[in-house]
Amino acid sequence: MAEPKIDLKNLKAGGFIKERGKDLFTVRLRVPGGRMSVDRLAKIARVAQKFGKGYVHLSVRQSIELININFADFDAVVAELGEEQQKVASCGARVRVPTACGGCEYNPNGLVDTQKSALEVDQKLFGTATGHHKFKVCFAGCPFDCPKSAINDVGFQGAVWPKLDVDGCIGCGLCAKSCTEGALSMGADKKPVFDAVKCIYCGDCIKVCPTGAWSAEKKGYTVRIGGKWGRRPLVGTLFATFVPEERVVDFITCVLTWYQEKAEGAGRVRLGDIIIREGWQSLLERLRSEFPQYVVQQTIAPQVIQTQLPLPGQQA
């Protein structure tokens, strides 16, 4: 066999995607959380200009993709990108690059540091083989959920649980007005009344309180599991609340291990479908053994989204 022209190790983790044209590939870059320095961006632009088509594509999962890269240039592309520590991403049955919103440093709604979480997951879990199918992780900083965490295999959403110092409350009513969920109303004594069932952990009451009477009793991530998009979409459902930021990698690892085991022999099947097949109780019990204080008492199976009418011959 002839000496390969390129280093095939570069292909091992994926990220080089065959295009229509002969010898041409799309090169997907690794951009955890969708954030990068301007220097790195400039380097990518130079590489795209030198080896690509003259444009890049911004993927829906916050990656930059170089278009029309000839496979003979793989090594040079990887080497030049490496000058700015830019790596190539993955595809296939692996843990993908995590996506995240801007996080808490500049977004006034952000409750947790999603960028930090995305980087940590990228460093520790990126490329882990699932044995079955792709595995997507996403971090949203608050219940607005701009990155759509619930359509990922594991989706995290920033959350705070508020507590009130009644003596520090001046009865201004701003918290009740700010609470769009109706979890707060003003009582006859001019103090807020909290309806915990309606709270979605957004922290608006804490942010608006002029005296600091509302504060965070606990903070972390709400976790939804089993989501995906594609031909047969599923929306992930609630498995845990207030998972601390420092336990995120352990939590994903636990879900991943369960998936690796339970999907054995099932072929190319996503986590959500395995949860439906095995029952949500199985995953919940596994998680409870490691995260008893955060796992919910019960949940429901990932929810099927019907995106088309039944085809002829199918049941309605």
Next chain:
Amino acid sequence: MQTIDLRGVTCPTNFVMAKLELEDIETGTTIEFLLDDGEPAKNVPRSLKDEGHKLLGLQERDGYYVLTLEKGED
């Protein structure tokens, strides 16, 4: 007390207008802003708090809201 009417002004223009009004006011002065119900009443107080002003109260008055605020340090 000075009253600034921001009714009919959408977010975030209402916040920017409030900010501009506050530029000409002495620190420690109390001022009222009239805000529409909904997003303005929810967002403007929070944004002004983030800028370092002290929120004193929010009262409903015939379908709109009166935000009372003490100007903070520049």
